[in-house]
Amino acid sequence: MTSKCENSExxxxxxxxxEERVVSHVLGACAVLCVATTAGIIAVLxxxxxxFFKGVSLWQFLCDTQWTPLFTDKHFGIWxxxxxxxxxxxxxxxxxxxxxxxxxxxxxxxxxxxxxxxLKPAVEVLAGIPTVIYGYxxxxxxxxxxxxxxxxxxxxxxxxxxxxxxIMILPIIASLSEDAIHAVPSSLREGAYAxxxxxxxxxxxxxxxxxxSGIAAAVIIGMSRAVGETMIVAIAAGQQPRxxxxxxxxxxxxxxxxxxxxMGDTPTGTLEYHTIFAVGMMLFIVTMTLNIAxxxxxxxxxxxxxx
Amino acid sequence: MNALKVKKMPNLPDASRPVTxxxxxxxxxxxxxxxxxxxxxxxxxxxKTEVLKGISMSIASRGSTAIIGPSGCGxxxxxxxxxxMHEVVRGARADGKVLxxxxxxxxxxxxxxxxxxxxxxxxxxxxxxxxxSIRQNVLAGLKLQRIKRSDEDELVERVLRQAALWDEVKDIxxxxxxxxxxxxxxxxxxxxxxxxxxxxxLMDEPCSALDPIATGRIEELILELKSAYTIVIVTHxxxxxxxxxxxTAFFCxxxxxxxxxxxxxxxxxxxRQTEDYVTGRFG
Numbered sequence: 001m002t003s004k005c006e007n008s009e010x011x012x013x014x015x016x017x018x019e020e021r022v023v024s025h026v027l028g029a030c031a032v033l034c035v036a037t038t039a040g041i042i043a044v045l046x047x048x049x050x051x052f053f054k055g056v057s058l059w060q061f062l063c064d065t066q067w068t069p070l071f072t073d074k075h076f077g078i079w080x081x082x083x084x085x086x087x088x089x090x091x092x093x094x095x096x097x098x099x100x101x102x103x104x105x106x107x108x109x110x111x112x113x114x115x116x117x118x119l120k121p122a123v124e125v126l127a128g129i130p131t132v133i134y135g136y137x138x139x140x141x142x143x144x145x146x147x148x149x150x151x152x153x154x155x156x157x158x159x160x161x162x163x164x165x166x167i168m169i170l171p172i173i174a175s176l177s178e179d180a181i182h183a184v185p186s187s188l189r190e191g192a193y194a195x196x197x198x199x200x201x202x203x204x205x206x207x208x209x210x211x212x213s214g215i216a217a218a219v220i221i222g223m224s225r226a227v228g229e230t231m232i233v234a235i236a237a238g239q240q241p242r243x244x245x246x247x248x249x250x251x252x253x254x255x256x257x258x259x260x261x262x263m264g265d266t267p268t269g270t271l272e273y274h275t276i277f278a279v280g281m282m283l284f285i286v287t288m289t290l291n292i293a294x295x296x297x298x299x300x301x302x303x304x305x306x307x
Numbered sequence: 308m309n310a311l312k313v314k315k316m317p318n319l320p321d322a323s324r325p326v327t328x329x330x331x332x333x334x335x336x337x338x339x340x341x342x343x344x345x346x347x348x349x350x351x352x353x354x355k356t357e358v359l360k361g362i363s364m365s366i367a368s369r370g371s372t373a374i375i376g377p378s379g380c381g382x383x384x385x386x387x388x389x390x391x392m393h394e395v396v397r398g399a400r401a402d403g404k405v406l407x408x409x410x411x412x413x414x415x416x417x418x419x420x421x422x423x424x425x426x427x428x429x430x431x432x433x434x435x436x437x438x439x440s441i442r443q444n445v446l447a448g449l450k451l452q453r454i455k456r457s458d459e460d461e462l463v464e465r466v467l468r469q470a471a472l473w474d475e476v477k478d479i480x481x482x483x484x485x486x487x488x489x490x491x492x493x494x495x496x497x498x499x500x501x502x503x504x505x506x507x508x509l510m511d512e513p514c515s516a517l518d519p520i521a522t523g524r525i526e527e528l529i530l531e532l533k534s535a536y537t538i539v540i541v542t543h544x545x546x547x548x549x550x551x552x553x554x555t556a557f558f559c560x561x562x563x564x565x566x567x568x569x570x571x572x573x574x575x576x577x578x579r580q581t582e583d584y585v586t587g588r589f590g
Contacts, residue, residue: 191434193395196424196503197451205451209438
């Protein structure tokens with residue numbers, strides 16, 4: 001008896017294995033690193049933006065309609081760049097939302113198992129294409145085609161790059177919307193059928209409204225990608241900041257401007273150099289707002305699905 | 308809905324008549340002579356598994372028919388075949404005749420969507436539509452079928468009263484359907500089905516997700532509704548069958564073992580298997 005008791009005491013007091021103790025610290029360090037990187041980026045953006053706003057007033061930044069920091073007649077109206085970003089993103093959404101949503105409904109509700117088996121990975125292949133290829137696709141393939149249809153379309157324009165950007169974000173929107181539609185419990189579909197609803201009526205009246213927050217989250221994530229997309233617009237949209245909503249002329253987005261300055265011969269520490277941080281800050285604020293909105297919508301979706 | 312009946316009646320295959328007579332002689336005399344629904348040699352499959360192995364029974368107009376039996380006996384599948392909800396599931400298939408007022412609902416040309424409007428269904432788990440208010444849930448059937456009615460308010464009040472829910476929700480009609488308690492949600496689902504003025508109301512274990520008090524209220528409701536509607540209720544709870552069923556059918560392993568007045572089933576069943584089940588010796 002005694003020996004048995006000692007034995008169990010020894011067993012109880014045996015220390016936790018080393019790996020158990022180490023692993024939580026290692027994982028914790030990784031998590032901290034991610035957060036620290038984000039904090040570092042924000043800190044750099046902030047300090048450099050402050051340097052920019054010492055030379056340019058916030059008033060000028062928000063109220064001027066021209067963006068010409070690299071010219072002798074300097075203007076710092078951010079809206080010229082915001083307009084370009086907004087224009088290409090809206091065109092991209094106009095392409096990707098209807099196609100993505102209809103595709104998601106088809107995949108989730110109508111496609112047979114075999115079709116779904118082939119189609120879903122095929123759609124996701126689109127997401128794996130490097131954006132530089134999309135850029136040349138826009139410039140050398142889509143734009144010439146569009147020029148035959150749209151009169152007065154310049155070689156570099158918002159329309160072609162927007163359309164291609166729509167193709168780029170299509171898999172994200174389709175895939176996330178499909179997840180949201182798939183998450184609608186089948187009991188709700190059956191409830192709709194039992195009330196004399198046809199298949200499409202059930203989708204329209206019950207399935208889509210129930211998955212609305214998930215679909216909205218998918219659209220916002222897609223928009224956030226479009227706003228942040230760089231390569232396509234740098235290649236195919238031109239480099240002329242312009243306060244316009246005309247999709248036919250060359251424009252410049254916030255991202256494309258940053259590329260232009262980063263790759264040019266602008267000396268560090270100058271006002272021209274600081275502009276990219278102010279633009280980066282603006283871009284970051286927009287995408288972060290979109291991501292936070294999407295996060296809350298998805299949280300609402302999971303809560304809705306639980307009930 | 309009457310148009311469908313009138314239109315389809317002349318197409319009724321005459322061959323069904325002798326079968327019908329055969330079935331009526333097989334059933335005890337006390338089963339109503341004017342059946343609302345008649346099921347003739349109904350088979351159902353999930354993939355390759357046959358879950359219903361030739362069910363024939365008639366369901367009388369008005370009153371309630373309870374279906375009892377051990378888990379997996381096919382009782383839920385059976386009522387899901389009555390409004391063709393069974394075939395909604397991928398890989399599920401049914402074969403046989405189900406006559407509603409004489410018309411085979413499985414005959415070609417019958418639109419299952421219209422059928423489900425006439426044969427309403429309440430599910431095991433309350434499933435009000437989460438993005439709709441209480442009022443919108445009641446009117447969901449009309450919305451799904453694009454039916455416009457000028458008397459929506461009266462309809463909402465009438466069916467919510469019928470479902471014994473009006474007094475609890477009359478001031479919160481615009482609140483979400485899923486904010487209600489489980490028992491209230493289930494009564495909302497009943498109201499939703501009643502709003503379509505169904506000929507038959509199918510209930511698939513409507514109380515199995517509810518507590519005893521909510522169950523009691525649903526049972527009271529069934530007792531009230533059965534004077535106006537034809538109700539078929541599946542239940543795994545034998546006391547419930549005894550309380551609410553006018554007639555009871557006992558299913559086992561995909562077959563109808565015995566079908567009779569509830570009192571007879573529970574006091575002097577003819578079949579040994581039935582007796583073992585209702586006395587709790589098996590199942």
